[in-house]
Amino acid sequence: MTDDSPAGAAPVSRLRALLPDLTPWRASADFRKVWLAGLVSTFGSFLTFVALPVQIKELTGSAAAVGAIGAVELVPLIVCGLYGGALADALDKRGLIVWTEAGQAVLSAALLLNALLPRPAVWPLYVVAALSSALVSVQRPALDALLPRIVAHDQLPAAASLNALRWQVGGVAGPALAGVVVAYAGLGWAYATDLVTFVVSVLFVIGLASSPPSHEAAKPSLRAIAEGARYAWSRKELLGTYVIDIAAMLFALPLAVLPFLADELGAPWALGLMYAAVPAGAMLVSLTSGWTARVHRHGRAVVLAAALWGAAITAAGLSHDVWLVLLFLTLGGAADMVSGLFRGVMWNQTIPDELRGRLAGIELLSYSVGPQLGQTYMGGVAAWKGVRTSVWSGGLLCVGAVGLLALCLPKLMTYDARTNEHAVRQRERRAEAAAAPPVPAER
Structure with a gap:
């Protein structure tokens, strides 16, 4: 029996076997919406990730003050992460995702308003960092719990890879973009861009199908x-x-x-x-x-x-x-x-x-x-x-x-x-x- 496949077909097939599996993207409209919302907001979040410590450094000149951002984020992360998981089981996951994303937009607006003041205050920066950590801790369990509902069981490894790729694109390109914006456009533009990305993200996730709790779910x-x-x-x-x-x-x-x-x-x-x-x-x-x-x-x-x-x-x-x-x-x-x-x-x-x-x-x-x-x-x-x-x-x-x-x-x-x-x-x-x-x- 002769092999009638075109020359080079085998290498192409092997290359395709290595590339990310796009089946979840093609099969699930809700996965596409969550993925795109995350991609957009990740870029904006990296702008604030860079701008926030830069602003604290400019206002205080203290390395300890910059390091304190992690301290104020840790407690909300622990408390809200555990309770957020209980909320994700007991409430509609779509609603949690939409409202927490909208909350992040409000916090970006607060940072923008503070940056536009003649003399920006330091304390709002810590308050926003703590509240943002709390919102992320509530939203993330809902996003994780939603994934097995919107992606077929055998497609979960591929979906995990695509989600990771989304974060990595932000991790490589986001800080570089943030450095340029903060250095040449200013802190206000960084916070304003973050606000816009959260608004766009909300428009994506608001179109998700409802994801109510299972009948066996316990109250938070x-x-x-x-x-x-x-x-x-x-x-x-x-x-x-x-x-x-x-x-x-x-x-x-x-x-x-x-x-x-x-x-x-x-x-x-x-x-x-x-x-x-x-x-x-x-x-x-x-x-x-x-x-x-x-x-x-x-x-x-x-x-x-x-x-x-x-x-x-x-x-x-x-x-x-x-x-x-x-x-x-x-x-x-x-x-x-x-x-x-x-x-x-x-x-x-x-x-x-x-x-x-x-x-x-x-x-x-x-x-x-x-x-x-x-x-x-x-x-x-x-x-x-x-x-x-x-x-x-x-x-x-x-x-x-x-x-x-x-x-x-x-x-x-x-x-x-x-x-x-x-x-x-x-x-x-x-x-x-x-x-x-x-x-x-x-x-």
């Missing part, structure tokens, strides 16, 4: 939050994804010391490249994420990728050449993306709908508190033992912690999406729901 309460925590504790493979990520970010996130590392390498010009290297590595994974659909042992992938992240950060701390540092930071970003991608797939494919919001709140804490504490840890070790020591020792601690946690959590290592009882149960529930006749709309 401390008891409901505790129920979600007990479920997470009972699922040791899920617990493993949380603690692995916390360990990786606690010990090996070098963002706080990159300005000092650039100075030690005699390359202050490379600081922007250092900040962009981690999201750039993550973007490379997202752009070649077609292979992820063929991976089923997600727990092992999470552990291996987290260990590689630590190893890459160790190598970056030991390197004396700035280009090697950039290379290892990029490789670390790629490894961290792989870990994050498969953590998200495990969450979305195994957690029951009636608990999805509360578990999303716990997830929010796992990947947010770690970086907040990690900045403090890395900065403290740098002040004590030096910048380079803080980086390479943190990477080694990450590798050791990940290995120890893998030994203590065998269910994470043996997790297989094809046979795991929770994944099988959710797959069957989704199939039954898809096969059920539609319920006539009430007149």
Whole structure:
């Protein structure tokens, strides 16, 4: 039998297998709306992410005052993340997303008005930072809980990759755009642009279909939050994804010391490249994420990728050449993306709908508190033992912690999406729901 396929068809087919799977984008109008809303607001949010500390620095001249932004954001993140998860289970998810996005627009307007004053005040900047953290903490569980409802079960890995790609585009291009706007147009223009992006985002999400709570959902309460925590504790493979990520970010996130590392390498010009290297590595994974659909042992992938992240950060701390540092930071970003991608797939494919919001709140804490504490840890070790020591020792601690946690959590290592009882149960529930006749709309 002869092969009549055109020459070069095989390489093209292999290339397509690597590229992101766009099936969720084509199949779900609601996914397209959420994706576009997130893309638009991400660019605006990075403008404020850069402009806010710049304005505090200009008004106070204090590095401690700039660092206090993280402190005022941490408490709302913890409190509202847990309660926001309970709200996401008990209320219409579309409504939560719309109102929190509109709230962010109001906060951007407040920053704009303050910036236009003859003498801008400092205290509103901290108030807005805290309120914005609270709104994000309420919205994120609703977004995470909505995803399995608007995307088919077998398309969740592809949807996770596309969502990650959206964030990475913002992570690479957003800060660069923000720096230009703040430097040449001014703080007012940065806040005004952020306001416009939130308005556009609201127009996208307001068109989402209603997503009411499931019949089994509990009312928001401390008891409901505790129920979600007990479920997470009972699922040791899920617990493993949380603690692995916390360990990786606690010990090996070098963002706080990159300005000092650039100075030690005699390359202050490379600081922007250092900040962009981690999201750039993550973007490379997202752009070649077609292979992820063929991976089923997600727990092992999470552990291996987290260990590689630590190893890459160790190598970056030991390197004396700035280009090697950039290379290892990029490789670390790629490894961290792989870990994050498969953590998200495990969450979305195994957690029951009636608990999805509360578990999303716990997830929010796992990947947010770690970086907040990690900045403090890395900065403290740098002040004590030096910048380079803080980086390479943190990477080694990450590798050791990940290995120890893998030994203590065998269910994470043996997790297989094809046979795991929770994944099988959710797959069957989704199939039954898809096969059920539609319920006539009430007149």
